[in-house]
Amino acid sequence: MTDFRFCFVASRADIATSACERLERRYGSHDPHDADVIVALGGDGFMLQTLHATEGLDAPVYGMNRGTVGFLMNQFSEEDLPERIAEAEVAAIHPLRMKALDTAGDTHTALAINEVSLLRMGPQAAKLKIGVDGRERMAELVCDGALVSTPAGSTAYNYSAHGPILPIGADILALTAISAYRPRRWRGALLPSHTTVRFDVLEHEKRGVAAVADSQEVRDVVRVEIHSEPAVTHRLMFDPGHGLEERLIREQFV
Incomplete structure (x- = not known):
């Protein structure tokens, strides 16, 4: 499936808001309750805000780094977003x-x-x-x-x-x-x-x-x-080979 309904959300940083505007023009944007995927543009702090804000929704969250650290984010690119989403790995975490x-x-x-x-x-x-x-x-x-x-x-x-x-x-x-x-x-x-x-x-x-x-x-x-809290599950999406498990292992060998 590559025909996704996206909901784009961005931090207040100019680099994030301008990227959000370009992506919305290119791929369209839906209400979060109707979206297949929430795409968060910012840094790790904004990703945490997005996960908290969308915890009651079925849609997973795919982050692209328009912030500082970006440990929970994927590399930013405007190209081939539906294909990246279709191939992404999903990590389920409990708060x-x-x-x-x-x-x-x-x-x-x-x-x-x-x-x-x-x-x-x-x-x-x-x-x-x-x-x-x-x-x-x-x-x-x-x-x-x-x-x-x-x-x-x-x-x-x-x-x-x-x-x-x-x-x-x-x-x-x-x-x-x-x-x-x-x-x-x-x-x-x-x-x-x-x-x-x-x-x-x-x-x-x-x-x-x-x-x-x-x-x-x-x-x-x-x-x-x-x-x-096992009753609450957050689902994060990562590009293949760059999921949370790999990132946590890699962090120990820096």
């Missing part, structure tokens, strides 16, 4: 679900495709208690923060924090410390994907912590629970 309780007693929920991170808000280090599936695993972690990452997000913030790169098909989550002070040099843990991780913020009155699910921030949290 994390964050449930955060703040100091006002309000509960916030959000989905994260890459990671959920807890970050100190002020000059003092955060103090976190870590529980896994209802069992306390670390009574006190003194740190700048900590995060839980999916395999798809393991090369992003997780990798910058010296966390492991996870194979895309692995049923594993990475729990990674950010600048751990005590226990010194603790790097984190690998956990089954069905695990529920709970962070309790100790001394939250003077050691404020924010929780961030991808780009959605909740400030002054006192408790955060994180688990994989």
Whole structure:
């Protein structure tokens, strides 16, 4: 099949919007609810926005890099788009679900495709208690923060924090410390994907912590629970030989 109905979406960058206009003139554009494929033009941040915005649709997302990094994107070209889509590989990924309780007693929920991170808000280090599936695993972690990452997000913030790169098909989550002070040099843990991780913020009155699910921030949290959400599936399309599995392997040999 090469007769696809496309929906083109673009970031606000001029290079992305101008590319979107040219592609719409060439291939036409449909409402996202009627499209066979969502084509996202931008960088990785815009791809995450697009995946969140289209999570209730059947159409997969094919990204073309008109941004900076482009780890989740394909190379940009205006030529042969229907043929590239017809030959593309599809990767199915599940996000994390964050449930955060703040100091006002309000509960916030959000989905994260890459990671959920807890970050100190002020000059003092955060103090976190870590529980896994209802069992306390670390009574006190003194740190700048900590995060839980999916395999798809393991090369992003997780990798910058010296966390492991996870194979895309692995049923594993990475729990990674950010600048751990005590226990010194603790790097984190690998956990089954069905695990529920709970962070309790100790001394939250003077050691404020924010929780961030991808780009959605909740400030002054006192408790955060994180688990994989298998009920939600995002489908990304990649050119043959350049899928997520290959990219994650290649990233380890740079």
